[in-house]
Amino acid sequence: MKMITHLKSALLFFGLLAVVSCGNSDDDVQFNPNLDNDLGIGQAVDDCIDLGSDELLLSIQDKFTTLPGKVSVFFRVTDVTGNPVAGLTADQFTIYEQGRNDDCFKTISPSESLARISPNSQVFTNHTLLVLDLSNSVLSSSLTELKSASSSFINNVMDSQQSDSFQMAIFWFDGQDILHELHPLTPSREALLEAIDGITPEISDDPSTDLYGAVIKSTEAAESLVQESSESNTIGAASVVLFTDGTDQASRYREQDALDKVAEANSNISFFTIGLGTEIDTQILESVGKTFSVFAGNKEELETTFNQLSQKVSERANSFYLFEYCSPKRDGSGENNLVIQVVRGSQQGAVQTRFDASGFTGGCQ
Secondary structure, three states, X not given: OXXXXXXXXXXXXOOOOOOOEOOOOOOOOOOOOOOOOOOEOOEOOOOOOOOOOOOEEEEEEEEEEEOOOEEEEEEEEEEOOOOEOOOOOHHHEEEEEEOOOOOOOEEEOHHHHOOEEEOOOOOEEEEEEEEEEOOHHHHHHOHHHHHHHXXXXXXXXXXXXXXXXXXXEEEEEOOOOOOXXXXXXXXXXXXXXXXXXXOOXXXXXXXXXXXHHHHHHHHHHHHHHHHHHHHOOOEEEEEEEEEEOOOOOOOOOOHHHHHHHHHOOXXXXXXXXXXXXXXXXXXXXXXXXXXXXXXEOOHHHHHHHHHHHHHHHHHHHOOEEEEEEEOOOOOOOXXXXXXXXXXXXXXXXXXXXXXXXXXXXXXXX
C-alpha cells in the first residue's frame, strides 16, 4: 500500500562553469535553480534547530510515504551559486524529526533508520535534445569534426546501462521551416551514435540557416516532454543543446520571438549553446544558451568543447537524489516535521518538510 503526495515544483538546472575559448565567465552564467533560495516544496529550517548558514541548497521536488513506515524525499542539491552537487552518499545526510511532543527536532539514528540513496528513476525523467546546425557552411567545412564531437558528447552523457528515465533525441536544422528529426528519443547510446555516423553532406537541400526557427521548435519539443512527464506523475526535466556556426539567415522568425520563447520556457528546461567560428553572434547565443554557452574558435576545438559540456550535463543529472529512511513515528502520531541536512566537507545545507505517519508500523526495510 502506498500513499503518494506528488507535489511538483518548477525548478532546475545546472550551474556550469566556463570552458574553452570565449565561453561565459562564471559571473555571466545564468543559473535557474535557487537564485532566490528556492527550496521547491520545502521550507527554511525552524530557528529552534541551529544548523548554521546554508552553503548547500536542497530543493525538494517530491515526497511520499510507503507503508509500513518508509519516508521518501526527492530533491536536488546545489551550492549557493547554482552549481550542481553530485556524488553525495547516504552517510553525508542527517535526519531530524519533530513530533507532537517535541519542542524541537530530534536526531534520528542512521543505523536504526536504514537511511539510503535509492535509484530515482521511479520519480524522475531527464531528456536531452541535441540540435545540430547542418547548413551548408557546416556540411562543407566542419562535418567530420562535428560528427566526432557529437559522438563524444553522446558517449559521455548516455549511460551504457539503458534506462527509459534518461533518453536523448537528435534534431538538425538548415534553411527549411522544419526541425528535422535525425533520431527520436531513445535510451540507446548505440542507436544515437549510428544516427550521427549516418550524416552525409547530401542531407540538406537548403543551404540557409533557420536558427530562430530551430530555437522556437526545440523549445516547444522540450516543453511537450516536460508536460508528458507531469501527466504520467513523474518529474520531468529537459535539456536543449544547440550547436551552430553562424547566424540566422532565413529571417523566417523574429529574433525577439526566439529569445522570448527561451525566457518564458518551463524552468525545468535548461538551454545550452555551442558556437563555432567567427561568424556567430555571441550575444544571441548567450541569450539562447541561458544556462550555459561556449564558443570554439575553430573546428579542432569542437570535441574538447562538447566533452566539457557533457561533463556538466552529467553533473546536473547526478545532483538529484531520492533519499529514503524508515521513520520511528507510528500510526496515530499524525503530521510530523522533518529536516534533512547534508554535509560536504566544510559546507552544509538543510531543508524542512512534513510527512504523515498514518498507518505506520514496524518492519520497514
